[in-house]
Amino acid sequence: xxxxxxxxxxxxxxxxxxxxxxxxxxQSRYLRTALPMLSVIWPTYIHLLMVGWLTGLIFGVAYWxxxxxxxxxxxxxxxxxxxxxxxxxxxxxxxxxxxxxxxLDPTTPVRWLLPLAxxxxxxxxxxxxxxxxxxxxxx
Amino acid sequence: MPRLSVWLIRTALVYLVVGFxxxxxxxxxKVTPFTPVLIARLRPLHVExxxxxxxxxxxxxxxxxxxxxxxxxxxxxxxTAIALAWVLLNLGVLGxxxxxGSGAPEAPLIGRLAEAVAAGTFxxxxxxxxxxxxxxxxxxRSR
Numbered sequence: 001x002x003x004x005x006x007x008x009x010x011x012x013x014x015x016x017x018x019x020x021x022x023x024x025x026x027q028s029r030y031l032r033t034a035l036p037m038l039s040v041i042w043p044t045y046i047h048l049l050m051v052g053w054l055t056g057l058i059f060g061v062a063y064w065x066x067x068x069x070x071x072x073x074x075x076x077x078x079x080x081x082x083x084x085x086x087x088x089x090x091x092x093x094x095x096x097x098x099x100x101x102x103x104l105d106p107t108t109p110v111r112w113l114l115p116l117a118x119x120x121x122x123x124x125x126x127x128x129x130x131x132x133x134x135x136x137x138x139x
Numbered sequence: 140m141p142r143l144s145v146w147l148i149r150t151a152l153v154y155l156v157v158g159f160x161x162x163x164x165x166x167x168x169k170v171t172p173f174t175p176v177l178i179a180r181l182r183p184l185h186v187e188x189x190x191x192x193x194x195x196x197x198x199x200x201x202x203x204x205x206x207x208x209x210x211x212x213x214x215x216x217x218x219t220a221i222a223l224a225w226v227l228l229n230l231g232v233l234g235x236x237x238x239x240g241s242g243a244p245e246a247p248l249i250g251r252l253a254e255a256v257a258a259g260t261f262x263x264x265x266x267x268x269x270x271x272x273x274x275x276x277x278x279x280r281s282r
Contacts, residue, residue: 050189050190054194055155055193058194058197067140095166099166099169102169102170111169111170112170114166114167114169114170115163115166115167115170117166118162118163118164118165118166118167119163119167121159121162121163122156122159122160122162122163124159125155125156125159126156128155129152129155129156132152133149133152136140136144136145136148136149136152137140137145138140138141138142138145139140
């Protein structure tokens with residue numbers, strides 16, 4: 001398994017465990033009272049599952065298993081793959097850190113990091129598609 | 140990779156980028172004062188494109204490609220069924236996504252029915268290709 005796939009899949013596993021732990025914590029009345037952030041953390045929870053876990057796992061397995069293409073130089077393919085990894089996970093982390101804070105205090109200056117998080121995640125998806133598109137082809 | 144898998148997987152990739160793009164717009168507009176109406180309209184499409192559009196097209200495309208071939212002739216078969224599943228799944232995704240966002244009451248129902256028929260069509264095709272090692276030809280050729 002190539003290093004990029006290992007990074008994608010292991011990061012996806014961390015997101016999986018973190019998301020389910022958050023899901024459990026959100027159900028605890030005691031914890032919601034002690035940590036008000038848990039009452040607004042639903043979007044972080046669902047995006048950790050859908051983007052961090054599921055999409056990260058798919059990216060890692062696709063990079064590993066899809067047929068190689070001679071239309072894209074291997075070095076460029078690897079650079080796009082690492083860009084996808086870095087952009088998507090940085091965006092997800094930034095979103096996870098800023099969205100609950102913004103939900104609790106809509107005037108916080110931190111809210112201006114949300115568009116950056118959005119652009120990073122979109123950039124990650126675009127880099128992945130640019131890398132994998134030439135490898136999805138009929139024989 | 141068979142041509143139908145290429146259609147399904149490339150459709151999934153288009154949904155991935157469009158779905159993330161809609162998500163980015165929604166997230167960016169959270170910091171502006173006129174967000175609720177826009178977000179309420181975009182959210183159903185964003186959710187549908189990513190939960191069913193991205194993941195289901197990808198899953199069906201990879202499954203059609205990689206499941207063992209039929210024992211009888213060593214082919215995957217089912218081209219018409221898979222093409223029909225692709226059309227129905229994507230009509231369903233777009234119907235539900237746009238229907239919920241626009242408030243058209245019938246579109247989500249019709250869309251969900253189309254998605255269900257797509258799932259059934261694919262399942263009927265795939266059923267006979269899910270088999271133990273050594274029960275037929277093609278496991279090695281399925282890549």
